Amino acid sequence: MALIVQKYGGTSVGTTERIEQVAKRVAAAHARGDQVCVTVSAMSGETNRLVELGTAVDPGAAPREIDVLLSTGEQVTIALLSIALHKLGCPARSFTGRQAGIRTDDAHSKARILNIDATRLRSQLEAGEVAVVAGFQGTDTEGNITTLGRGGSDTTAVALAAALEADECQIYTDVDGVYTTDPRIEPNARRLERITFEEMLEMASLGSKVLQIRAVEMAGKHNVPLRVLSSFEDGPGTLITYEEDGMEQPLISSIASNRDEAQLTMAGIPDKPGIAYAVLGPIAAANIEVDMIVQNVGDDASTDLTFTVHRNDYERALEIVTRIGEEVGASSVTGDNGIAKLSLVGVGMRSHAGIASRMFEALAGVGINIRMISTSEIKISVVVDDKFLELGVRTLHEAFGLANEA
Ligand code: ADP
Ligand code: ASP
Ligand code: MG
Numbered sequence: 001m002a003l004i005v006q007k008y009g010g011t012s013v014g015t016t017e018r019i020e021q022v023a024k025r026v027a028a029a030h031a032r033g034d035q036v037c038v039t040v041s042a043m044s045g046e047t048n049r050l051v052e053l054g055t056a057v058d059p060g061a062a063p064r065e066i067d068v069l070l071s072t073g074e075q076v077t078i079a080l081l082s083i084a085l086h087k088l089g090c091p092a093r094s095f096t097g098r099q100a101g102i103r104t105d106d107a108h109s110k111a112r113i114l115n116i117d118a119t120r121l122r123s124q125l126e127a128g129e130v131a132v133v134a135g136f137q138g139t140d141t142e143g144n145i146t147t148l149g150r151g152g153s154d155t156t157a158v159a160l161a162a163a164l165e166a167d168e169c170q171i172y173t174d175v176d177g178v179y180t181t182d183p184r185i186e187p188n189a190r191r192l193e194r195i196t197f198e199e200m201l202e203m204a205s206l207g208s209k210v211l212q213i214r215a216v217e218m219a220g221k222h223n224v225p226l227r228v229l230s231s232f233e234d235g236p237g238t239l240i241t242y243e244e245d246g247m248e249q250p251l252i253s254s255i256a257s258n259r260d261e262a263q264l265t266m267a268g269i270p271d272k273p274g275i276a277y278a279v280l281g282p283i284a285a286a287n288i289e290v291d292m293i294v295q296n297v298g299d300d301a302s303t304d305l306t307f308t309v310h311r312n313d314y315e316r317a318l319e320i321v322t323r324i325g326e327e328v329g330a331s332s333v334t335g336d337n338g339i340a341k342l343s344l345v346g347v348g349m350r351s352h353a354g355i356a357s358r359m360f361e362a363l364a365g366v367g368i369n370i371r372m373i374s375t376s377e378i379k380i381s382v383v384v385d386d387k388f389l390e391l392g393v394r395t396l397h398e399a400f401g402l403a404n405e406a
Helices: 014-032 046-057 065-070 074-086 119-126 153-163 197-205 213-222 273-284 312-327 347-351 355-365 386-399
Strands: 003-008 034-038 090-097 102-104 113-116 130-134 137-139 143-147 168-173 192-197 226-230 238-241 253-257 261-270 290-296 302-310 332-336 337-344 372-376 379-385
Touching: 003 014, 003 153, 003 197, 003 312, 014 034, 014 074, 014 130, 014 226, 034 074, 034 153, 046 074, 065 143, 074 090, 074 130, 090 119, 113 153, 119 130, 130 153, 130 312, 143 355, 153 213, 192 197, 192 302, 197 213, 197 253, 226 332, 253 386, 261 273, 261 337, 273 290, 273 302, 273 312, 290 372, 302 312, 337 355, 337 372, 337 386, 355 379, 355 386, 379 386
Parallel strands: 003 034, 003 168, 034 130, 090 130, 102 137, 168 226, 192 238
Antiparallel strands: 102 113, 137 143, 226 238, 253 337, 261 302, 261 332, 290 302, 337 379, 372 379
């Protein structure tokens, strides 16, 4: 007998018919004799609808109330899934985040799970019944409802798996595994049998939304056996592996892309110690995260500084940089929120030279201009014009032969 945690995303529970399909899958696992703890997202589109309702009343609504509002989406699906399970004769009970013992910090809309008191869930499972837990939510130490950030049900699933010491955490979604790139952008993308935890972490941080980054981080920390599967068809999915075995790793495992960033440039600033701090200090003080940073070597006593921030922070960052620009006497301050980031990810990159030049050659071949570059041991990212995202992904997918069996 195994203990498994299953998570079903928004599309998988998007209609009552789909919820009944999910119930069949859960009931089948239960019938095999497994202990099953399920967590679900809100029905697809519901969280967005709730966000719109809140902002329609007041764009500056109190974060505490927004979390009360957003958490209702998942409360609907736990009840519907439990009802569907009962209809199939499968014993089940729904649990809100609080009832499931999920404690978080008090950072509304991006709360971190501190611990899970799994006593109630354990006795539910030991009684031979399915536990259906609301994803994406918890309560802080004061009892206020919190949410874990968009895509946060993945994190709920992994945290439950860690707390229950599950044999496997299964993330059921609308694709049948992790692909060489987003299959919606490149139809020739190929499902990966397995991917290393490190690669998955890079992919999540570079914008592949198949798993929330916090979920991947937590899985790594607790060594949670994690698999991504389809809710619509049977198949092996993709296993996230934690140890690289002796096998030769593929050079490039996947291509990630996103349009989540914006670029800011301050040109003609004095080239002297402390200038990067003068610009980036106030950005950090405003709680704006900076991703890529490039400082050019100026030809005289001045230099240019370009950096990227999340697109949601663009207006605020531009305001700050404009103000600083005046203070330090910059010749110009410009911004652009029409950018995209393309990234190659692969642990095999560590031991191979020349990947970057192959990447640049492929992009140049289709006339894509690279604006910024950043690298780490297992990834290379470039910033390009937003309009080139799809072409860039397809070109790199082809150039690195990802469509062919590795
Ligand atoms: P869920 O609602 O189940 O959480 P998401 O929409 O959050 O599902 O994540 C699944 C989506 O992630 C897929 O529909 C796919 O378009 C996208 N995606 C992006 N990159 C990848 C990738 N490399 N492999 C698989 N899916 C990816
Ligand atoms: N319902 C939340 C969202 O749409 C959480 C999740 O689906 O994982 O972001
Ligand atoms: Mg998701």
